Amino acid sequence: xxxxxxxxxxxxxxxxxxxxxxxxxxxxxxxxxxxxxxxxxxxxxxxxxxxxxxxxxxxxxxxxxxxxxxxxxxxxxxxxxxxxxxxxxxxxxxxxxxxxxxxxxxxxxxxxxxxxxxxxxxxxxxxxxxxxxxxxxxxxxxxxxxxxxxxxxxxxxxxxxxxxxxxxxxxxxxxxxxxxxxxxxxxxxxxxxxx
Numbered sequence: 106x107x108x109x110x111x112x113x114x115x116x117x118x119x120x121x122x123x124x125x126x127x128x129x130x131x132x133x134x135x136x137x138x139x140x141x142x143x144x145x146x147x148x149x150x151x152x153x154x155x156x157x158x159x160x161x162x163x164x165x166x167x168x169x170x171x172x173x174x175x176x177x178x179x180x181x182x183x184x185x186x187x188x189x190x191x192x193x194x195x196x197x198x199x200x201x202x203x204x205x206x207x208x209x210x211x212x213x214x215x216x217x218x219x220x221x222x223x224x225x226x227x228x229x230x231x232x233x234x235x236x237x238x239x240x241x242x243x244x245x246x247x248x249x250x251x252x253x254x255x256x257x258x259x260x261x262x263x264x265x266x267x268x269x270x271x272x273x274x275x276x277x278x279x280x281x282x283x284x285x286x287x288x289x290x291x292x293x294x295x296x297x298x299x300x
Contacts (some may be wrong), residue, residue: 114155116188118162121152123181126174136170137163191269195296211269213254215262219271219290225249232282241284265288 125143132140144153156163169177190211192202202210222230227246232239239259241251253259263284266272271290275283 117152119184120168121149121183122166122169122177123185124256126181132174137167140166140170150298175206175222187269190265191271191293195293211265212255212258215271217267217287218251218253218262218266219294221249221251222246222286223291223294227286229283229285231277232284234281 121144122140123141129139129143140154141153156166169180172180189202189205192198222228222243225243225246227243227249228241229245230241230251232241234240238256242255243249243251253262255262263272267274267284271287271288271293273285273287275285277283
């Protein structure tokens with residue numbers, strides 16, 4: 106199977122840029138040209154062919170490689186951490202993610218929040234401050250209350266879900282938070298999760 110079809114294209118190219126940067130410490134006057142030469146030396150002909158017909162990808166890679174090496178490495182590490190965190194909630198990839206990045210795991214509570222919202226057929230939930238711990242009401246999914254077992258980590262889990270793009274945060278006129286399910290969250294749930 107061609108590694109540059111569908112979702113694999115981005116992961117393949119980012120992975121190869123990461124490998125290239127790890128091997129090539131010296132900065133070239135033309136980093137993109139050096140990257141393509143590196144691809145040729147490593148026999149990644151399918152990637153070179155892909156880049157030959159995708160000028161937008163070429164320009165994006167050129168811009169990325171033109172950044173400071175330290176910044177590039179930081180961005181690649183951030184992508185790795187986010188990918189591992191998301192993969193930790195997907196059956197079949199979870200163990201790999203935990204083995205490679207043990208501290209980058211999507212909590213059970215995070216997955217449970219997404220699962221409850223999806224199972225309700227709702228698209229969003231509203232935060233109500235009714236006591237010590239907030240109450241979350243799934244508005245368009247039969248007005249069910251969202252359950253969570255770790256109240257002291259609910260803020261951390263909601264922030265994580267928003268940062269990963271699995272929930273979208275908005276506010277209503279009263280200033281209450283509204284969390285919307287995203288397509289990315291649905292993809293993770295459909296791929297099989299650990300809950």
